[in-house]
Amino acid sequence: MSDRIADIWGARTPHGRGTVWPARVDLHLADGLGEWEVDRWVQSACLLCSNGCGCDIAVKDGRMVGVRGRATDVVNHGRMGPKGLYGSTPWARSADRLTRPLVRDNGRLVETDWDTAMGRVVEVSRRLLAEKGPLSHGFYTSGQLFLEEYYALAMIGKAGVGTPHMDGNTRLCTATAAAAFKESFGADGQPGSYTDIEYCDAIFLYGHNMAETQTVLWMRILDRTRSADPPVIVCVDPRRTPVAQEAERTGGVHLAPRVGTNLALMNGLTRELFVNGWIDEAWVQAHTLGVDDLRTSVERYHPDEVGRICGIDPDDLRRAARIFGESERVLSTVLQGFYQSHQATAAAVAVHNLHLLRGLIGQVGSGILQMNGQPTAQNNRECGADGDLTGFRNWDNEQHVRELADLWNVDPLTIPHWAPPTNAMQIFGYAEEGSIGLLWISATNPAVSMPESARIRRILGGDQCFVVVQDLFLTETAQLADVVLPAAGWGEKSGTFTNVNRTVHLSEKAVDPPGEAKSDLDILLLYAAAMDFRDLDGAPLIGWSTPEEAFDAWRETTRGRPVDYTGLSYAKLRGPTGIPWPVNDGAPEGTDRLYADAVFPTATDYCETYGHDLLTGAAVTEQEHRAMRPDGRAFLKAAAYTPAHEEPGDDYPLLYTTGRTVYQFHTRTKTGRSRSLNRAAPDAWVELSVPDAERLGITEGDVVRVESPRGAIEVRARVGHVMAGAVFAPFHYGSWDPTGANCDGRQANELTMTVWDPVSKQPYFKTAACRVVKVRDGDGPAPAPTTAASASASPGVPATGGGAATVSRVVDTPVYPNDPAQTVPAGGA
Amino acid sequence: MHLVTYIGLVHRAEQTLADSFRVVGQGHAKEPDVLFTCQALAQMSDEHVRRLIPIIDRYGEQGHGDDVEEPERLHASGLAEVRSGPVGLLRDLQDLHVLGTLVQTTWTVIIQAAQGLRDHDLLKVARDAGGETARQLSWLNTRMKAAAPQALIVAR
Ligand code: SF4
Numbered sequence: 007m008s009d010r011i012a013d014i015w016g017a018r019t020p021h022g023r024g025t026v027w028p029a030r031v032d033l034h035l036a037d038g039l040g041e042w043e044v045d046r047w048v049q050s051a052c053l054l055c056s057n058g059c060g061c062d063i064a065v066k067d068g069r070m071v072g073v074r075g076r077a078t079d080v081v082n083h084g085r086m087g088p089k090g091l092y093g094s095t096p097w098a099r100s101a102d103r104l105t106r107p108l109v110r111d112n113g114r115l116v117e118t119d120w121d122t123a124m125g126r127v128v129e130v131s132r133r134l135l136a137e138k139g140p141l142s143h144g145f146y147t148s149g150q151l152f153l154e155e156y157y158a159l160a161m162i163g164k165a166g167v168g169t170p171h172m173d174g175n176t177r178l179c180t181a182t183a184a185a186a187f188k189e190s191f192g193a194d195g196q197p198g199s200y201t202d203i204e205y206c207d208a209i210f211l212y213g214h215n216m217a218e219t220q221t222v223l224w225m226r227i228l229d230r231t232r233s234a235d236p237p238v239i240v241c242v243d244p245r246r247t248p249v250a251q252e253a254e255r256t257g258g259v260h261l262a263p264r265v266g267t268n269l270a271l272m273n274g275l276t277r278e279l280f281v282n283g284w285i286d287e288a289w290v291q292a293h294t295l296g297v298d299d300l301r302t303s304v305e306r307y308h309p310d311e312v313g314r315i316c317g318i319d320p321d322d323l324r325r326a327a328r329i330f331g332e333s334e335r336v337l338s339t340v341l342q343g344f345y346q347s348h349q350a351t352a353a354a355v356a357v358h359n360l361h362l363l364r365g366l367i368g369q370v371g372s373g374i375l376q377m378n379g380q381p382t383a384q385n386n387r388e389c390g391a392d393g394d395l396t397g398f399r400n401w402d403n404e405q406h407v408r409e410l411a412d413l414w415n416v417d418p419l420t421i422p423h424w425a426p427p428t429n430a431m432q433i434f435g436y437a438e439e440g441s442i443g444l445l446w447i448s449a450t451n452p453a454v455s456m457p458e459s460a461r462i463r464r465i466l467g468g469d470q471c472f473v474v475v476q477d478l479f480l481t482e483t484a485q486l487a488d489v490v491l492p493a494a495g496w497g498e499k500s501g502t503f504t505n506v507n508r509t510v511h512l513s514e515k516a517v518d519p520p521g522e523a524k525s526d527l528d529i530l531l532l533y534a535a536a537m538d539f540r541d542l543d544g545a546p547l548i549g550w551s552t553p554e555e556a557f558d559a560w561r562e563t564t565r566g567r568p569v570d571y572t573g574l575s576y577a578k579l580r581g582p583t584g585i586p587w588p589v590n591d592g593a594p595e596g597t598d599r600l601y602a603d604a605v606f607p608t609a610t611d612y613c614e615t616y617g618h619d620l621l622t623g624a625a626v627t628e629q630e631h632r633a634m635r636p637d638g639r640a641f642l643k644a645a646a647y648t649p650a651h652e653e654p655g656d657d658y659p660l661l662y663t664t665g666r667t668v669y670q671f672h673t674r675t676k677t678g679r680s681r682s683l684n685r686a687a688p689d690a691w692v693e694l695s696v697p698d699a700e701r702l703g704i705t706e707g708d709v710v711r712v713e714s715p716r717g718a719i720e721v722r723a724r725v726g727h728v729m730a731g732a733v734f735a736p737f738h739y740g741s742w743d744p745t746g747a748n749c750d751g752r753q754a755n756e757l758t759m760t761v762w763d764p765v766s767k768q769p770y771f772k773t774a775a776c777r778v779v780k781v782r783d784g785d786g787p788a789p790a791p792t793t794a795a796s797a798s799a800s801p802g803v804p805a806t807g808g809g810a811a812t813v814s815r816v817v818d819t820p821v822y823p824n825d826p827a828q829t830v831p832a833g834g835a
Numbered sequence: 836m837h838l839v840t841y842i843g844l845v846h847r848a849e850q851t852l853a854d855s856f857r858v859v860g861q862g863h864a865k866e867p868d869v870l871f872t873c874q875a876l877a878q879m880s881d882e883h884v885r886r887l888i889p890i891i892d893r894y895g896e897q898g899h900g901d902d903v904e905e906p907e908r909l910h911a912s913g914l915a916e917v918r919s920g921p922v923g924l925l926r927d928l929q930d931l932h933v934l935g936t937l938v939q940t941t942w943t944v945i946i947q948a949a950q951g952l953r954d955h956d957l958l959k960v961a962r963d964a965g966g967e968t969a970r971q972l973s974w975l976n977t978r979m980k981a982a983a984p985q986a987l988i989v990a991r
Contacts, residue, residue: 141989170984425984426977435866439921441989622872624973651871761867 010034010088011686011809014668014793015217015225019816020233024205026827027226029819031084034091034812035064035072047074051081051503051511051584052090053150053496054671056180056378057220058505059086060584063095063497063516070095070497070517078582080822081200081509087221089671091812092682095497098517100679102479104492105521115480115490120522120532123489127444128536130472134443135167140422144171144433144442147391148449149179149380152501152513154556155526156382156389158548159448160396162530165414166539166547170422171442174392175450177430177768179379182345184387184394185766186354186376188615190362191601191640192608193398193568194387196508198337198373199586199599201826203227203237205371207333208258210240210326212357213268213343214377217248218668218794220506224248231256238333240326242271243343244663245693245734246727247795259326262729263316265661266650266773269349272356273647274312275327277304279363284331289365293604295634296642300359303644315647317729330360335371342379342665347772351765352620352645359642368601370826375506380672382503388569389560393427393767397563398614401427402628405611413563415541426625429767431760434462440470447475448526449493453482454673454740457758457769458716476529479675482740493526494519500553501527502579508586508597510571512579527553568607568614583823598824608636620645623764650773651761652715654731658775660698661732662714664754665772668794670738678744682809689789690721690739690752694778695730696799699723706800707784714776717756723778724788725799733776736796836894838948843896845941846887849964851913852934852971853880859927862917866924869978876971880938883964890957911937921986925979932975939968 008016010032019028035044047062052073060079064072073094077084097103107123108115134142145163147156163172184194191197203209203226217224230237231252241253242261250260263271279285280301290297309320330336338361344353354376366372378384390396399406401423411418428436434456436442445466456462466473466486475487484490498519504510519525524532531551539547550559554576564571573589573596585596607613616631618624620643654661669687670677677683692712694704704710710723712733719735728734735754743749757776762769790796791806821828860873911934917927942965949958 138989141985426981428981428985431867432981436985440991441921441985619970619973621875622970622974623868623977624970625977626973648875759867761871764868764872 007811008814009807009809010091010812011669011682012793012805012807014088014221015228016085016814018232019229021229022233023230023235024827026819026822026825027083027204027229028816029077029083030814030816031075031077032086032091032812032814033072033074034810036095037071039066039071044071048497048514048516049580050497050513050516051505052086052094053381053503053513054089054093054676055220056381056383056506057081057223058381058503058509058511058584059090059222060511061086061090065516068517070098077817078820080583080825081505081507082222083819084817085222085225088669088809089221089677089683092809093671093677093680096681097478097676097679098495098497103520103523104477104479104490105523107492107522108490110488115485123491124532124536126489127474127533130444131537138443140168141171141441142443143167143169144437144445145169145391146430146433146445146447146450146452147174147386149174149176149378149383149386150449151382151526152499152503152553153382153385153389153560154501154553155530156386156391157556157560158527158530158534159391160389161414161548162534162539164390164396164421165416166534166537168420168422170425171428171433171436172391172393173428173430173433174386175430175452175455176380176383176386176392178455179342180345180383180387181768182350182354182763182766183340183376183378185351186358189351189355189617189620189641189643189765190358191606192613192615192636194614195568195600196375196506197367197600198375200226200507201598202337202371202373203230204827206237206335206337208238208240208329208336210330210336210338211249212242212338212340213345213347214339214341215243215245215247215249215343215665215795216339219341219379219666220377221668238329240329242268244729244732245795258329259322261318261322261326263318265663265732266348267316267647268344268347268353269356269645270307270312270315270647271318271323272353273304273307273644274309274323275330276300276356276359276363277307278309278324278327279331279360280304282327282331285363286365290363293365293639294362294642295636295639300642300644303646331364335369336361336366337371337373337375339375339377341377343772345768346770348650348770349645349648350763350768350770355620355643359644362640362642368599368604373599378506381505384504384506388504393429397567398569399567400614400616402616402625403611410563414547415543416547417542429762431762431767431769434465437471438465442471444472444474447473447483449477451481451483451673451675451740453486454753454755455737457755457771458760459753459755460717461760476526481673481675482742491529492521492523493529494523499525499527502557504587505584509584510574510579510587511584512576527556582820586824595823598826605638606640608638608640610636617641618765620765652759652773652775654775658714658777660776660778662712662735662757662774662776663732663772664735664737664758667736667738667791667796669791670736672738673740674738684744685808686806687789687791690719690736690754691724691788691790692721692778693724693726693728693734693790693796695728695732696725697730699725702778702780704778704780706798706803707787709781709784711779711781712757712776714757714774716759719753719756720751720781722784722788724790724796726790726796727799733778737771838945839894839896841941841945841948842887842891842894845938845945846884846891846896848911848934848938848941849880849883849887851911852931852938853877853884855913855931855934856880858914859917859931863924863927869924872974876974879967879971883967886960886964890960921982921990925982925986928975928979928982932972932979935968935972935975939965939972942968
């Protein structure tokens with residue numbers, strides 16, 4: 007029995023390099039139930055981060071009562087982390103679930119039936135289409151729906167309504183990963199595999215506190231770093247995270263660049279490769295474009311200069327570069343520390359450059375993992391319910407648009423390729439000015455998660471735009487809506503989703519949704535039917551109705567594209583493990599890593615984008631792209647470092663950065679309703695460094711006011727391990743609280759600014775300036791966990807723990823399809 | 836030598852472009868990408884002006900109102916203030932594009948002359964600057980395309 011709040015990663019199962027990661031089954035059941043008391047186990051995968059751990063849902067008396075990791079799944083080999091164990095099911099039984107539709111009458115939301123609620127939506131929708139056309143509609147979705155739902159939404163938006171205003175909160179979490187892939191390799195698609203962990207000599211984690219964001223993946227790394235022949239860890243992060251500590255332990259390097267200077271650091275690392283000759287010249291010649299420009303662009307980033315810009319020791323930079331340059335196999339992972347920070351796409355692309363310069367891609371042990379924040383973000387990108395075109399197609403390629411128009415049997419001009427897709431921030435801008443008159447928000451909570459909260463609340467609450475929200479709960483966003491539609495959640499509906507490692511899982515319906523709640527797919531299809539969208543032959547635009555039919559229709563759109571699902575079906579996904587795409591006749595069991603042949607999807611007629619200027623976001627034209635003859639070669643692209651948009655000054659002397667904690671997910675809709683998780687991180691806090699706290703006269707637990715030019719919060723202070731000059735705030739906490747209290751004034755995004763990356767359009771949550779003043783003495787330590795990056799610097803703060811009992815048992819390790827340790831002869835690979 | 840006239844022309848045009856980028860950026864600060872990108876693009880033109888100084892020291896500069904008539908007519912005045920609203924933004928970006936095109940074609944002819952004179956320093960400045968002018972124009976194009984449908988069809 008283990009408390010996985012106190013022991014986040016569980017016991018180690020260390021193993022040698024090039025051997026398979028041992029299986030261990032983790033499980034948790036509510037109410038002290040035993041495994042034998044469970045009525046049914048239903049196949050699924052965890053939906054609480056992008057790792058997508060394969061699991062079975064326990065059902066007892068028609069209720070979901072817990073989860074058990076699937077030992078046979080390639081992603082997690084049976085393990086689960088605290089969020090998955092404790093947070094997967096309790097929300098479903100929560101008394102405050104939405105069970106009936108709501109409409110706004112005389113300023114108040116009142117319960118109604120589906121006909122009335124959908125009737126109002128359709129009335130507004132039809133009126134706006136008649137008066138203003140499709141540009142009056144905007145759809146803002148999630149990273150937590152299923153593939154089938156995104157696909158339906160993409161068809162409704164792109165072929166039914168015909169609006170370019172479609173995006174998801176994936177813009178906030180994963181847009182830079184996708185954009186960086188497209189700029190370097192021509193199309194989206196994770197090159198690396200988790201099996202690279204078992205083979206690499208060094209792991210670089212860039213702005214990726216994996217120990218808290220993807221705990222099971224971190225267990226996989228720990229099982230290598232705690233073995234006899236560990237890889238070396240290099241960590242780039244302004245906080246002293248568990249990853250940073252592991253870097254020190256393995257003889258690697260912790261680089262803590264000043265917030266907003268990532269690109270200068272990356273340019274410095276790149277320069278070191280050139281200066282020291284750590285370049286595979288022949289490979290670069292054969293498989294890349296742009297090496298000369300790259301060399302010139304990084305010339306001025308001497309380690310001393312980088313040290314000055316980033317506030318790091320130049321020798322640490324040299325050491326990190328040497329580890330990259332001299333290790334035989336390197337794995338790199340990247341997350342929000344890069345994606346949500348200044349010059350995001352350029353910094354993420356620079357990670358690709360390092361690998362390309364050494365030819366370290368497409369081989370076992372040498373991979374890149376540009377991570378996602380959310381569990382199904384990948385599917386949003388694939389299906390195009392965001393700004394992408396379905397099936398990794400290219401908006402600017404007439405042939406691609408025609409292909410899709412043929413598949414959907416609509417006029418190509420209906421598919422809005424005559425305007426670049428509108429990013430989330432711009433969609434809210436149009437809603438603000440009222441030129442978008444209907445905004446449909448599904449499964450996300452922008453009132454808490456978007457930058458500059460006061461502005462977002464104003465937009466959603468105003469009369470200029472009719473707002474529809476479909477969700478599980480009456481979130482801060484739903485409270486501002488004109489119509490609220492009750493949705494079924496995970497385990498209450500069937501569908502597939504794809505993790506960050508391209509692995510597709512089927513998640514089956516385990517129980518019925520409460521009351522009149524409907525699956526997101528059914529809600530969307532209800533709207534499509536009521537709007538009577540038709541194809542060119544007058545038949546209904548969407549001719550299918552079940553998740554499996556939706557999946558089969560989607561599969562057809564992937565034929566011949568990099569994201570090839572043609573070998574997948576629900577039947578096949580009911581097997582022992584999730585399966586990584588591409589899956590087709592050539593790779594019936596899926597594909598462990600991309601680009602083994604060093605041919606990249608950059609050919610002009612095939613690629614997903616012609617690319618952009620990394621500094622400005624200006625689009626490269628088809629002619630310019632063709633003239634470069636990329637023909638399967640990867641692009642080496644560079645940009646100069648520029649200072650962040652808001653630098654600290656006299657009024658706001660500190661840097662403000664937001665992030666996550668291991669126990670909560672997003673705006674806590676699910677994790678906040680788990681007792682074990684919520685007790686571990688019940689309320690907001692900010693982290694200050696010891697020297698800053700001393701200067702400001704602040705001690706552990708004091709109530710402080712943190713203020714930026716846009717807003718302020720009052721929360722308790724954790725004097726901890728953030729770098730001097732920076733303030734860290736977790737972004738999970740809005741006004742909603744499981745205690746029922748209304749908790750205003752603690753929302754991290756009150757302070758962040760509306761500014762985004764020029765290429766990926768991802769907002770920068772990690773570069774704002776702020777000031778901190780003490781409000782009053784505290785009455786105990788801050789409500790921040792002690793177990794990971796938020797640990798206190800002062801002694802005497804009680805350790806975080808108290809999680810309900812879970813079971814972990816080591817089992818025989820099965821054979822995993824595609825695992826090089828089991829398919830390649832020993833010593834090979 | 837008429838090259839001197841053109842060096843003067845590009846000097847002023849780059850300065851005008853830089854100032855106009857700043858005016859448009861500030862004036863449309865409600866669109867954060869316009870604000871910040873215009874600032875970055877203004878700095879590009881500032882840098883071109885800075886790199887022209889040693890060139891001007893060598894060649895001299897034909898200033899305003901001198902006797903070479905034709906190119907003088909080309910001098911464009913910049914944007915002193917912005918228009919309002921979505922259509923206003925579109926028009927302002929279009930004006931910047933006109934200014935940028937003047938800068939670009941001026942660099943093009945200077946590149947020709949610099950080659951004829953085998954003036955490697957001038958050639959380098961002109962090629963670098965001309966390349967960056969192309970980036971300024973591409974961004975303006977991209978941003979106008981993004982703004983056009985909403986501004987022309989649905990904006991109030
Ligand atoms: S690592 Fe992510 S997917 Fe796996 S159990 Fe934890 S939250 Fe769920």
